[in-house]
Amino acid sequence: MGKITLGPMPYMSVMPTLLVGANVKGKPNYMTAAWATVACMAPPMVCVAINKARYTAKGIEENKTFSLNVPSSEQVVETDHCGLVSGGLEDKSGVFSSFYGKLKTAPLATECPVNIECKLFKTVDCGSHRLYIGTIEEIHADNACVTAGRPDITKINPIIYAQATYFDVGKKVDSAFSAGKNYKKK
Numbered sequence: 001m002g003k004i005t006l007g008p009m010p011y012m013s014v015m016p017t018l019l020v021g022a023n024v025k026g027k028p029n030y031m032t033a034a035w036a037t038v039a040c041m042a043p044p045m046v047c048v049a050i051n052k053a054r055y056t057a058k059g060i061e062e063n064k065t066f067s068l069n070v071p072s073s074e075q076v077v078e079t080d081h082c083g084l085v086s087g088g089l090e091d092k093s094g095v096f097s098s099f100y101g102k103l104k105t106a107p108l109a110t111e112c113p114v115n116i117e118c119k120l121f122k123t124v125d126c127g128s129h130r131l132y133i134g135t136i137e138e139i140h141a142d143n144a145c146v147t148a149g150r151p152d153i154t155k156i157n158p159i160i161y162a163q164a165t166y167f168d169v170g171k172k173v174d175s176a177f178s179a180g181k182n183y184k185k186k
């Protein structure tokens, strides 16, 4: 099996499909983002890479707060819409209904089963994109999507992003922090 080189590009095997919420000029705005992940365990932090031209970036800079909202597959049309249209050109405040939690300035999308409230911790200027790192202040979740105090992937039905395509979550392969116990040294 030969390897070929593909050149440097912003690649990751699979990504989440999220909605970044930020108030811009006092109005909620949501943009679709796939370039996001956990950044730290203690304190709990997440990060998202946002192009400098995005309307959402203005809101994060303005309030130093933002949210990451986890849409379910049933919200794929609204979610993709927020990735096609800029709040600078069209008002997206009505695409999802908003509520506010502890931070008061980070809009949370009611229809999304999980909402992560973040206080801006640090901004890293990477080039075309800024990496916004946020401390998680609170997680809101639909009661029906929680099992044993944690968001449950089988109930949320989140949207996976890869190769310009949205996917559902596939079947379980094995248990993490456990499957490796069956490893046998050669």
Ligand SMILES: Cc1cc2nc3c(=O)[nH]c(=O)nc-3n(C[C@H](O)[C@H](O)[C@H](O)COP(=O)(O)O)c2cc1C
Binding pocket: 017, 029, 030, 031, 032, 033, 034, 035, 036, 049, 050, 051, 053, 054, 055, 056, 057, 080, 082, 083, 084, 085, 086, 087, 088, 161
């Ligand atoms: C599936 C998908 C994922 C996206 N991921 C990102 C991302 O991680 N970072 C980013 O800056 N833009 C991303 N975009 C593009 C923005 O969502 C898009 O430019 C949006 O219109 C920006 O909205 P705003 O100007 O209201 O902030 C993505 C778009 C889609 C459809």
